[in-house]
Amino acid sequence: MKPRFDLLPPLAMAVAAVGVALAFIAPPDRVQGNLQKLMYVHVPAAWIAYLAFVLTLIGSIGWLWRREPRWDRLAAAAAEVGVFFTGLAIALGAIWGKPVWGVWWTWDARLVTTALLFFVYLGYLALRRVTEDRSDRARRSAVFGVVAFIQVPVVHFSVIWWRTLHQPPTVLRPGDPTIDHTMLAVLLVNLVGFTLLGAWMLRQRFRLLAQLEDLEDALAARDLELAGHSIETPKLEGRRSDV
Amino acid sequence: MREQWRTCAAIAGNSLRLERRAGEALLVVAPFGAVALLLIPMAVGTDVPLLRRLGPGMYWTVLLLFGVLVILRQSSLQSPAQARLLALAGVPGAIAMLGNAVATAVLLVAFGAVLAPVVIMLYDPGMQGWPWFLTVLPGVAIGLALLGVVADSLVRWLDARSTLGPLLIVPLAIPLLLGATQSWQAAAFGASPLPWLLLIVTVDLILFLAVLLAGHLLDVVT
Numbered sequence: 001m002k003p004r005f006d007l008l009p010p011l012a013m014a015v016a017a018v019g020v021a022l023a024f025i026a027p028p029d030r031v032q033g034n035l036q037k038l039m040y041v042h043v044p045a046a047w048i049a050y051l052a053f054v055l056t057l058i059g060s061i062g063w064l065w066r067r068e069p070r071w072d073r074l075a076a077a078a079a080e081v082g083v084f085f086t087g088l089a090i091a092l093g094a095i096w097g098k099p100v101w102g103v104w105w106t107w108d109a110r111l112v113t114t115a116l117l118f119f120v121y122l123g124y125l126a127l128r129r130v131t132e133d134r135s136d137r138a139r140r141s142a143v144f145g146v147v148a149f150i151q152v153p154v155v156h157f158s159v160i161w162w163r164t165l166h167q168p169p170t171v172l173r174p175g176d177p178t179i180d181h182t183m184l185a186v187l188l189v190n191l192v193g194f195t196l197l198g199a200w201m202l203r204q205r206f207r208l209l210a211q212l213e214d215l216e217d218a219l220a221a222r223d224l225e226l227a228g229h230s231i232e233t234p235k236l237e238g239r240r241s242d243v
Numbered sequence: 244m245r246e247q248w249r250t251c252a253a254i255a256g257n258s259l260r261l262e263r264r265a266g267e268a269l270l271v272v273a274p275f276g277a278v279a280l281l282l283i284p285m286a287v288g289t290d291v292p293l294l295r296r297l298g299p300g301m302y303w304t305v306l307l308l309f310g311v312l313v314i315l316r317q318s319s320l321q322s323p324a325q326a327r328l329l330a331l332a333g334v335p336g337a338i339a340m341l342g343n344a345v346a347t348a349v350l351l352v353a354f355g356a357v358l359a360p361v362v363i364m365l366y367d368p369g370m371q372g373w374p375w376f377l378t379v380l381p382g383v384a385i386g387l388a389l390l391g392v393v394a395d396s397l398v399r400w401l402d403a404r405s406t407l408g409p410l411l412i413v414p415l416a417i418p419l420l421l422g423a424t425q426s427w428q429a430a431a432f433g434a435s436p437l438p439w440l441l442l443i444v445t446v447d448l449i450l451f452l453a454v455l456l457a458g459h460l461l462d463v464v465t
Contacts, residue, residue: 064460116414123410130403140397143460144411147393147453151415 012200016193026186038096044194045089052082053152060145063138072138075145077205079124086118109158110166117151247338254342268313268350273357276309298366299427313350314391315408337458344388351384372430379426382443386419389450396461418446
């Protein structure tokens with residue numbers, strides 16, 4: 001059975017809308033009040049960023065193994081989605097941090113490693129942008145896509161490896177999650193909704209990259225035709241060209 | 244195997260001979276780094292206790308940021324024709340990269356040795372545990388050089404090489420910077436800097452494996 005990708009946008013919008021609505025209804029945190037509700041977007045954003053960077057790694061390895069353009073497109077599209085959601089997670093964390101911690105930014109291991117992750121993948125996108133030849137671009141970015149992934153587990157385990165202000169894992173941890181179960185249910189709905197949104201964005205970027213490659217090919221073909229014409233003898237208007 | 248290491252040493256020797264003739268790392272980048280160390284106190288205030296605290300951190304930050312200029316000089320030294328010649332001669336990409344890394348590590352140690360008296364004179368940092376510095380500096384230099392050759396291979400012959408290279412190197416060099424600054428702090432407070440030295444050595448080993456992997460995969464690029 002062929003996957004129904006046309007259902008992805010309405011499904012993603014619907015689940016994300018339900019998730020955001022549930023976030024408003026969910027009970028506020030006893031200490032932080034309604035500020036805690038930023039978590040319902042902050043956590044899914046960070047989750048999609050991780051997932052996207054895993055896809056960049058898979059795309060990079062896939063390209064190095066199979067040398068097929070679709071793997072390179074997957075890696076590039078996923079990196080763009082990952083950078084967007086990493087930026088969103090950082091911005092939402094800062095908005096939450098100002099009233100709760102008293103500062104927009106603190107030199108916490110999780111925050112610093114996430115910022116580094118953001119810059120590492122910005123470097124990945126910059127590397128793609130400055131490399132013109134498609135095969136060369138795919139090769140260079142595939143190698144960097146593998147090297148850059150080292151940063152992802154460092155970000156995830158930073159709250160375990162170092163003493164940090166950021167809370168340790170509450171859901172992705174061995175044993176029972178250390179979060180109220182109503183809050184956890186709302187968080188899971190948002191995780192599904194935002195994952196679907198991320199998948200939709202990924203698909204759109206993937207298709208756009210394929211169309212850009214088609215456009216590049218068409219322009220290259222046009223240039224070839226022009227080069228072929230240029231070898232004909234130039235004809236000046238009003239002059240005989242047969243002598 | 245022995246032949247490959249001889250090739251690696253020959254490439255490193257060639258790179259160092261070119262540097263001796265041009266003097267770019269030690270006669271241009273090192274004074275530039277020293278000027279940066281001179282400017283920082285003017286920006287943050289010339290309070291001696293504050294500068295004593297800032298000194299070691301500033302030293303390693305300048306070494307990292309200006310060291311990138313030393314690292315990226317490799318791609319300006321080698322033309323595409325030279326790289327093709329090496330490939331045609333059967334030199335594996337990883338060996339060529341390791342040769343360049345050895346040369347860059349030697350230059351970074353020399354760069355760090357030139358900056359050390361400058362930071363001692365201008366910032367007067369505590370000199371407790373200075374023997375550790377003799378092991379930390381080569382460790383950081385090796386790590387930066389290995390990271391540098393991977394990044395250098397990725398941006399080689401691109402127009403935006405000089406701007407993109409630092410963006411790829413600096414965020415990934417943070418464990419080396421942390422290891423270097425924290426080992427100095429540990430020594431200053433009477434703790435053992437050994438765990439931080441182990442961190443640097445671990446990063447060096449991971450990067451060594453990355454060079455072997457990238458050298459094989461980027462062989463077609465170079």
